[in-house]
Amino acid sequence: MGATPARLATRFSIITPVVGVPLVAFTWGSDLSPFAAAVLAVVHVALVLVSVGHAEAIAHRVGEPFGTLVLAVAVTVIEVSLVVTLMISEGPKAATLARDTVFAVVMIVCNGMVGLAVLIRARRSHQVTFSEQGADALLGTVLTITTLSLVLPSFTRSTADATFTPAQLAFSAVVAAAMYGVFVFVQTGSHRWMFLSPEALEDEADDEFAHVEPHAARDGRAEGLLSRTALLVTGLVGVVGLAKTLSPSIEDAIVWAGAPQSFVGVVIALMILLPESIAALRAASRGEMQTSLNLSLGSALASIGLTIPAIAVASIWLDGPIVLGLGPTEVVLLAITAVIGTLTFGSGRATVVQGVQHLVLFAAFVFLAIFP
16 A cells, blocks of 8 residues: 555655765765755755754644744754854854844844734734734834944943953853843743733644654553653754755855845854744734744744853854954844834734834845845
């Protein structure tokens, strides 16, 4: 009897992460030919799609908002490892890499992902509804940490060149970690209701969107949860590992295209956020707008909330300055994003107009990153 599409998808979701990680180890540090880079890019996309499938299955098993934390935290932990590894290997050349990557994550999430999610859903239902308390809490926390970590270094007077003193960097790291920790405690504790929607509650127990055929839990536990988690982590290791392997080819392509060196951070952020982006957009297309916002804004919060403390610790071993302060153009884009985001989430409703506003800001960010 031939294999069904569901069985083939199951095998693919298991085999791809198992093959992807050894491929990362085999190609790590090697000079890639254009053909090899193209092949690895295809494998990278396959790993992204498989990781999204496992993350969605875990989210349906454990329920909201715990499910949306899985992908955000997993990707961000590996993202931090990638940024720190690149900063150690590249030396002073990567002094702005953390700033460029984190700011790109914030702009991609708060404008690109949110704008697309609203646009996708609003085209079907004309008006998108979500929990304004949860969205405002997410956006407010993201903007607070971003301002303290990436805007203040450009205005402090103790150092030059948009850098922090060791004491200032330590303070920023403690604040970022504390705010993220408090937010996760609130999101999963007494204020869990702020991050739920009726659609998420109805679909929580339905596993029809996963790669593996749905099956009931046994003994009160989600069957296959550990294996799903292991495959997710393995897949994400492959995703970020291939991003590191492909980064020299990306840098060569950026130089060839005439874009500034800072655009490397944008490309790395796009590659790392791909799993979360697909999961968030798929949730929006299914009508789970709150889940989509939890995924997208939660990924930005996890990124900046964990990256800044990690950079502060890594600064003990890193040579040269760590430039965190944004330039005037980036500060203006962040300020407009804060205003538009507040207007979008303030009423708990959004339309195509709000989606387009965010997408225009995202387009402006990408354009100015290429042509500063």
